[in-house]
């Protein structure tokens with residue numbers, strides 16, 4: 001089994017953090033996204049979407065969505081549970097994790113890719129047909145959605161120490177990776193979001209944050 005990875009990219013980081021929290025070690029193959037290696041034939045033969053991360057199972061099956069990979073390992077090794085322990089927790093983690101993805105990861109991607117000169121003709125990541133040019137107006141939309149993302153983090157942390165309650169979960173992992181990604185475009189947790197700043201300092205000190 002192996003993981004196609006990219007050390008600097010936020011979605012592969014989510015999987016590495018998840019695996020580190022579970023203490024699972026895997027062979028990793030580094031793909032250089034910034035150098036365009038994910039769009040070369042050799043990698044497209046592995047994932048025609050040109051996206052990372054990709055998990056390759058021993059029977060050759062390939063899984064190329066971060067959450068699908070995490071779900072796989074949650075089943076293989078349920079402890080510590082990172083996707084919820086019972087029906088209610090699982091539903092809450094699924095719900096909030098989606099929010100972290102849409103308002104955190106995807107909004108940051110909107111800001112980043114629509115302003116970075118490398119992506120002027122490729123504002124949507126990965127391969128597959130159409131050229132999708134940057135739309136500068138999406139920088140503002142992404143920035144505003146990130147304000148909403150930070151608002152939600154502060155609100156969730158009024159309910160418990162972590163973003164889905166009492167336990168550290170995938171919701172925290174996706175949020176940590178989104179915040180790290182937002183720093184690339186110089187967007188930071190607002191100073192007045194005191195709970196979020198404290199939570200971020202604490203969760204960033206977990207060994208998995210270095211994975």
Ligand SMILES: N[C@@H](CCC(=O)N[C@@H](CS)C(=O)NCC(=O)O)C(=O)O
Pocket residue numbers: 009010011012033038050051052053064065066067124125126127
């Ligand atoms: N929904 C996918 C998103 C994967 C994704 O966008 N990966 C980025 C790295 S964070 C990528 O492969 N980018 C390639 C590119 O920029 O062409 C997932 O969660 O795995």
